Amino acid sequence: MGQHVLPGNPPVEINLKRSTRARRISLRVSSLDGRVTLTLPKGVSEKSGLAFATEKAEWLRGHLAKQGGIVQVGPGASLPIEGRMLTVTGGTGRKVRIEADRVIVPGTDDAMAAKLLGYLKTLARDRLAQASDHYADVLGRRYSRITLRDTRSRWGSCSASGGLSYSWRLILAPPDVLSYVAAHEVAHLAEMNHSERFWTAVQSIHGPYSEQRAWLRREGAQLHRYRFEG
Template sequence: MSAPASHSLGDPPIPLTLRRSSRARRISLRISQLDGRVTLTLPSRLPEAEALAFAREKEGWIRRHLDARDEDVIVAPGAEIPLGGRMIPVVAASGKRVRITDAAIEVPPPGGPRLIAHLKQVARDRLAGACDDYAAALGRSYTRLTLRDTRSRWGSCTADGGLMFSWRLIMAPPEVLDYVAAHEVGHLAQMNHSAAFWAGVEAIYGDYRAPRKWLRDHGSGLHRYKFDAT
């Protein structure tokens, strides 16, 4: 795949990213629910002008989908963020440590780095506890647990038993975090998504359909919250 090219569409301009792919057989259009990025993927030999003409034909559709996308939230005092599935206001505070109460998340300056570090620690504690319980129930053990801010997946399991999770799971309802922990622990026994794998997840977690659906319907919204500017 060649390097992407940047263009714009209409007025006000919509940024477009054009990517060529040797595997593409037709033009495809994708709007990211995470950041609103519009990407056109086109076959290697298709003229660029044809792809841009296709985008112009779809301009109305693109704008409707962008308008329907929830706006990003800059996490700063006065904003609200989900934590454990509940919306909690962020407030400025003195001192050196982030403090979470039922009423507010108290964040001393500099806000962003301290808040992210605190949320990662809370996420690690919750995920480690859940993974320990599910691994014991499964009769397997994992080798390590790491956290990242992943966009394409909520968790993963490596062949040597390493578990990885998105720290943003701490923002989701507790049963969703627990489901993702059980899902990845389930891969310690089955490195696939076979019927045996799903039976194993159900055996250690229970009925996983509701939290799995929550992730499909609402998971991308957790990436709306931007902590860099806090």
């Protein structure tokens, strides 16, 4: 149905959706990226739904504040790259580069997010390919391809044909976390399950992984806070 912004400090962006199965108006805040969805059942007007959301505006702001809120990437924004928190800064030149505690993005402000996103995806592919090649060599298996996506439900996957798929947002995480995910997916080339033999394979090619796995469970949702569109 589209989007609506509840005025206030700060404004709250609402995604409106209609469902024939819903029995009542519902508001949901995604634990992954903080997106707010207002679901309207059949027969309930958009005006009534927005009135309901307005009544819950302070609750929404409180809930979003606890999550840390959404970060719209642009000049002055802070975001992690390979686990280091950097400030997005405009600059001259042709290429995105990292200097000290800044990521410098040449060009106009309105093109900054798209250019930075392209840089991050390229860097993610490079790092994930290196890690996948390494662990595949250790395992003695070969994968068929690498695909990058922006998945919310999983950080990686391995297909029956040997294709590896990863979330490009892993480039925001510390390098050892990215490496663990690569080892996890490469291990599926030998064991397409999560059996004891699978975890033994992960251990054999990666070494101890409990800290990296715990980091993803604890901090992984925060990587979805960063928005590059609009």
